[in-house]
Amino acid sequence: MNNLFVYTNVVSNTREAVFDFLSTKIVEVGKATDEQAVKNGLKLREAEGTTGMMDGFAIPHAKSESIQEPTIIILKLTNAVAWDSLDGQPIKYVIALFIPAAEAGTSHLVLLSQMARMLMDDGFKQAFIAAATQEEIVGLIDSRLEGTLKR
DSSP states (O other), X not given: OOOEEEEEEEOOSSHHHHHHHHHHXXXXXXXXXXXXXXXXXXXXXXXXXOOBOSTTEEOOEEEEXXXXXXXXXXXXXXXXXXXXXXXXOOEXXXXXXXXXXXXXXXXXXXXXXXXXXXXHOHHHHHHHHHXXXXXXXXXXHHHHSTXXXXX
C-alpha cells in the first residue's frame, strides 16, 4: 500500500490554498476521512510555529482522528508561496506529513526527524529540486525513509 504521494506543477497562491489542496488530496487517496479535520490540524500546527524551513521547503503536518495511516504528500509548486519560513523566503516545495492521532508520539516524531535530516543535506535538497518526475521524487524520499512508511 502506497503512503507517499507526489504532485508536481501544483498551482497555489497562498499557504491556505496549499492546505486546501493537501486536505482534499489526502481524502481523495483514501488516507483520511474528513477534509476539514485535516485542514484544521494543519492550521493548528502552523499556529504553534512555522513549518516553513529554509531554501524554499516547508514541512507542514497534521495529526487527526480522521487520518488512517501515516502518509506523506509532496508538492512541487509552480510558483513560490509566502510562508513565515525560518529564512524569510517563500516556499516552493512542500513535504506534508499526516499522522493518525493514535500515533502522534511515535510515527509523527520519527517521520518529522527523518524529514528534517533530509532537509539539512544539501545534496538531498539539490536532487529533490532537480527531480523532474514523480518516480524520481518517490525514489529519493524512499531511499532516505528507512522503512518508516508501509509500501
